[in-house]
Amino acid sequence: MVRSFTSLALFALAIVFTHPAAAERLKLSGSEIKQLLSDKTAYGYRGDTAYSVYFAPDGTMVEQEKDGKRRIGHWVAKQTEHCVTWQDDGAESCMALYRDRGQIIWVDPTTGAMNLAKLKSGKNLSTDLTQSADLSQ
Known part of the structure; x- marks a missing residue:
């Protein structure tokens, strides 16, 4: 019974780590x-x-939400993390950053929560984000 469970667990891990989606994600x-x-x-x-x-x-950053709310902050790249400090609260927050098939993924190291985004060159802040933030592609 234990041997069967161990074999099944190893098989499941092999599938997870050889799945194409896992192979494309790069920290x-x-x-x-x-x-x-x-x-x-x-x-x-x-x-x-x-x-x-x-x-x-x-290192300056400007965020704009769909409702027009703007925040100013500072960003820095550390050894394996992207860290931000917003002027409104002053607290530093750091996340791992991954690239996966044209998207970037921020991952909170504490909770595992993920935030997907797409990048465009230059400063292109927009209040109409319905097309810019289409992450389905």
Whole structure:
């Protein structure tokens, strides 16, 4: 019985780690994060709220939500994390960043919560994010 369970568990792990989707997800290093985000605008959803956020090369960032709300903050790429500090609360928040088939994925190391986004070059903040934040492709 134990032997059957062990074999089944190993088989399941093999499927998970050889699945094409798992193979395409790449965790980024700090230098890769900096290169990927610098002078780009990310479009995505946080819960049901569409947003865009611009990452300036000097570490400044500006976020705009669909309702027009704007926040200013600072971003930095650390060894294996993307860290942000918003002016309104001053608390630093760090997440792992992955690239997967044209999307980027922020993953909270504590909760495992994921936030998907797409990137475009330059500063392209928009209050109409319905097309920009289409992550279905």
